Amino acid sequence: MAKRFLSRRGFLQGMGALAGTAALSACAAATPQVVEKEVTVEVEKVVKETVEASPTPVAEPVNLTLLMVDWNEDCRTLYEQEILPKFQEQHPGWTVTADWTSWADLDVKVMTAFAGGLQPDVFQADNVEFGPKYNQKGIIAELNPFIEGDPDARAKIDDYYPKALYEGATIAGKIVALPYVLDNRALFYRKDFFTEVGLSPDVPPATWDDFRAAAIKLTKRTDDTFERAGWHSDLGWTCFQTYVQLLWQNGGELLDEAHERCAFNSPEGVEALELWVRLIREDRVGPVEDMPSIGDLSPFTAGSLAMVFAGYGQLLNAQKYKPEVVDSTGITVLGEKQPAALWYANTFFLSKGKRLSQAWELLKWLVLDDGNFRRYHEATGGLPPRKSITASANHITSLHRILIEDVMNAPGSHTTPAEPFSLEVLERVSEACQKAVYGTTTAKEALETAAQEGNQIIARYLGS
Amino acid sequence: MITTLQRRKRTGSRGSGTAAFFFLLPFMLLFIVFKAGPVIASLVLSFTSYDALSPPVWVGLANYRDILLGTEAATRLFWRAVANTLYFTVGQVSLEALTGLGLAILVNSRALRGRTIWRTAYYLPVVTSTVAVSMVWLWIYNPQVGLLNSMLRSLGLPTLTWLSDPKLAMPSIIAVAVWQGAGWSMLIYLAGLQSIPESFYESARIDGASGWQQFRHVTVPLLMPVTLFIVIMSCISALQVFAQVYVMTQGGPLNATITVTYHIWNNAFRFYRLGYASAMAFLLGIVIVAISVVNAKVFGGRVEY
Numbered sequence: 001m002a003k004r005f006l007s008r009r010g011f012l013q014g015m016g017a018l019a020g021t022a023a024l025s026a027c028a029a030a031t032p033q034v035v036e037k038e039v040t041v042e043v044e045k046v047v048k049e050t051v052e053a054s055p056t057p058v059a060e061p062v063n064l065t066l067l068m069v070d071w072n073e074d075c076r077t078l079y080e081q082e083i084l085p086k087f088q089e090q091h092p093g094w095t096v097t098a099d100w101t102s103w104a105d106l107d108v109k110v111m112t113a114f115a116g117g118l119q120p121d122v123f124q125a126d127n128v129e130f131g132p133k134y135n136q137k138g139i140i141a142e143l144n145p146f147i148e149g150d151p152d153a154r155a156k157i158d159d160y161y162p163k164a165l166y167e168g169a170t171i172a173g174k175i176v177a178l179p180y181v182l183d184n185r186a187l188f189y190r191k192d193f194f195t196e197v198g199l200s201p202d203v204p205p206a207t208w209d210d211f212r213a214a215a216i217k218l219t220k221r222t223d224d225t226f227e228r229a230g231w232h233s234d235l236g237w238t239c240f241q242t243y244v245q246l247l248w249q250n251g252g253e254l255l256d257e258a259h260e261r262c263a264f265n266s267p268e269g270v271e272a273l274e275l276w277v278r279l280i281r282e283d284r285v286g287p288v289e290d291m292p293s294i295g296d297l298s299p300f301t302a303g304s305l306a307m308v309f310a311g312y313g314q315l316l317n318a319q320k321y322k323p324e325v326v327d328s329t330g331i332t333v334l335g336e337k338q339p340a341a342l343w344y345a346n347t348f349f350l351s352k353g354k355r356l357s358q359a360w361e362l363l364k365w366l367v368l369d370d371g372n373f374r375r376y377h378e379a380t381g382g383l384p385p386r387k388s389i390t391a392s393a394n395h396i397t398s399l400h401r402i403l404i405e406d407v408m409n410a411p412g413s414h415t416t417p418a419e420p421f422s423l424e425v426l427e428r429v430s431e432a433c434q435k436a437v438y439g440t441t442t443a444k445e446a447l448e449t450a451a452q453e454g455n456q457i458i459a460r461y462l463g464s
Numbered sequence: 465m466i467t468t469l470q471r472r473k474r475t476g477s478r479g480s481g482t483a484a485f486f487f488l489l490p491f492m493l494l495f496i497v498f499k500a501g502p503v504i505a506s507l508v509l510s511f512t513s514y515d516a517l518s519p520p521v522w523v524g525l526a527n528y529r530d531i532l533l534g535t536e537a538a539t540r541l542f543w544r545a546v547a548n549t550l551y552f553t554v555g556q557v558s559l560e561a562l563t564g565l566g567l568a569i570l571v572n573s574r575a576l577r578g579r580t581i582w583r584t585a586y587y588l589p590v591v592t593s594t595v596a597v598s599m600v601w602l603w604i605y606n607p608q609v610g611l612l613n614s615m616l617r618s619l620g621l622p623t624l625t626w627l628s629d630p631k632l633a634m635p636s637i638i639a640v641a642v643w644q645g646a647g648w649s650m651l652i653y654l655a656g657l658q659s660i661p662e663s664f665y666e667s668a669r670i671d672g673a674s675g676w677q678q679f680r681h682v683t684v685p686l687l688m689p690v691t692l693f694i695v696i697m698s699c700i701s702a703l704q705v706f707a708q709v710y711v712m713t714q715g716g717p718l719n720a721t722i723t724v725t726y727h728i729w730n731n732a733f734r735f736y737r738l739g740y741a742s743a744m745a746f747l748l749g750i751v752i753v754a755i756s757v758v759n760a761k762v763f764g765g766r767v768e769y
Contacts, residue, residue, distance in 0.1 A: 108733045115516035137517040289628030294608050424735055428537055434718050453537040
């Protein structure tokens with residue numbers, strides 16, 4: 001392994017020999033032939049050793065590994081048949097082995113890979129969940145030196161939506177990843193149902209009062225049986241995603257400014273959860289229980305749900321299984337004290353390792369090459385985190401633009417805090433939502449308990 | 465003085481011992497590498513703080529103390545998981561044994577036509593992947609288009625939210641486990657039933673015993689060793705329930721289906737607390753051994769051969 005690198009001794013020997021050769025050649029006429037020959041042989045020997053030891057001049061085999069989590073069959077075909085082979089053509093001797101996993105398996109896969117020293121060189125993941133932990137352990141690469149040393153990359157970096165890069169992929173001032181997709185959430189509403197109940201489809205709810213009134217009006221039920229829910233949110237462990245939007249709309253925060261204590265148990269936070277509880281338990285605009293998909297159709301696509309906080313997955317579902325629903329879909333950023341929604345930037349990471357510079361080349365090829373990146377998004381139907389791709393990709397509609405630009409630009413919009421403890425704390429938030437909505441405790445009590453337990457979790461991570 | 469015969473015997477026993485060693489070697493190697501080794505490693509990890517990304521740090525009994533006496537949410541959830549796991553175990557083991565016995569009697573009946581087909585049909589779920597079974601049951605339990613609610617609707621009965629109702633979720637998961645596991649206990653009971661000599665029933669009939677009395681006083685006592693085996697093995701399996709919970713409810717709603725193994729997985733692979741999770745795994749192991757011993761004591765005294 002050591003022979004791959006140019007050692008200091010080899011370099012000095014080489015330089016010395018070259019300097020000697022130059023000096024000798026300068027006075028060649030006065031040099032006896034025999035000395036010249038000896039020196040030439042010596043120089044050839046050192047240069048040969050140096051070249052053998054150096055990594056770049058010869059095309060040494062490089063095996064890069066890529067772990068993909070956000071993909072579909074079209075994307076996989078595109079990568080396997082075009083994008084990756086072309087990269088390999090441009091880098092003779094390099095091979096890229098792609099591994100295609102799912103979000104459900106990602107945690108276990110990435111953790112065991114790192115534990116076993118078999119980490120992928122380039123991998124997709126959620127920055128909130130992975131970035132802070134991996135950055136804290138020093139196992140992912142800081143990208144600033146690569147970006148700063150590469151004028152092309154610098155230019156492309158400026159094309160990113162600033163929040164996506166500098167909040168969604170930056171920790172303590174260091175860019176630790178490059179976003180590849182935005183997974184923004186906002187309020188989706190069915191315009192056809194708005195028309196049906198006498199609401200203007202062009203005037204979506206702007207405040208909580210509007211929202212509540214619309215939800216009540218849109219609901220169709222007989223006792224406990226819902227023909228159509230006015231609004232609903234599932235209560236799985238990710239239900240914090242609904243709560244944080246209401247929290248931010250009401251001017252609340254998840255954590256205090258120093259990120260050392262929970263702040264969601266503030267009056268704003270309690271009001272936010274109380275709104276949810278009131279909608280479900282008093283207004284009965286939707287069932288307490290989850291609304292599962294109906295076959296392939298999400299409840300919104302199927303027409304059993306009129307309003308929902310959702311992301312581009314909902315658009316894909318409608319496009320694929322019931323395209324006419326896309327025309328009846330509206331998206332808006334709701335607000336009470338301020339318009340706010342949740343945005344996420346899912347990111348590509350580079351593992352620290354011996355192939356870091358080659359891995360950077362692959363990463364550039366995948367997300368900074370305009371053509372490749374646009375085609376990736378056209379295949380997956382995602383929300384590009386770069387402005388020029390949003391402007392040029394075929395699949396982008398006005399709904400995608402609202403989901404990208406209106407969400408990112410809304411004054412109260414946030415992403416979840418990039419802290420190693422975020423996931424554990426957010427799970428406590430989800431539990432509080434479940435308790436309150438199921439009615440086992442009040443919103444205030446549920447949030448107080450969650451904040452207390454959240455503070456203990458934060459203290460464990462901070463070592464206090 | 466060692467005679468030639470004794471020498472031969474010794475040589476012979478040494479030779480067969482060597483052969484036995486080599487026959488056992490492949491299993492022992494696999495056992496050490498894939499079972500004993502990880503168990504020992506996990507035991508060591510349970511005394512450390514370990515996140516798989518940096519070297520483990522020795523913390524002594526801190527993980528065990530935190531699990532049992534801590535004030536964090538993880539401790540509260542651990543005890544909730546223990547209660548849920550015991551609920552699942554009692555429900556699954558008792559229902560599976562009873563269903564298995566009923567099915568075994570049914571498919572052992574000479575009056576039944578196509579017994580082999582019935583036996584195969586009831587055993588099929590046992591050899592089906594738990595994840596696949598859980599996915600199918602997710603559909604069956606679907607409140608809108610699921611088979612169960614369609615049946616309830618057609619009977620004019622109110623529909624139920626099987627997996628979203630905190631009171632119904634665990635019984636629904638138990639039902640899936642019983643449906644999948646009953647074929648296994650049926651098979652074991654069937655072997656037990658077929659090993660009871662017919663003469664015992666003849667004697668009972670001569671003494672005037674009714675069908676129920678024959679079952680109560682001949683079949684049940686003589687199946688006691690089989691029942692002991694089924695209960696112990698089912699308990700060990702039920703206490704480790706994971707796949708159904710992972711696929712169908714993820715521990716919800718309101719932690720109504722969180723089990724110890726799911727809580728272990730959550731802490732190990734989502735929160736990177738592998739030392740803490742290893743300690744929980746060992747506590748679960750101790751509980752499994754304790755319950756197996758209690759089962760053996762309770763049922764063992766009533767075994768009739």
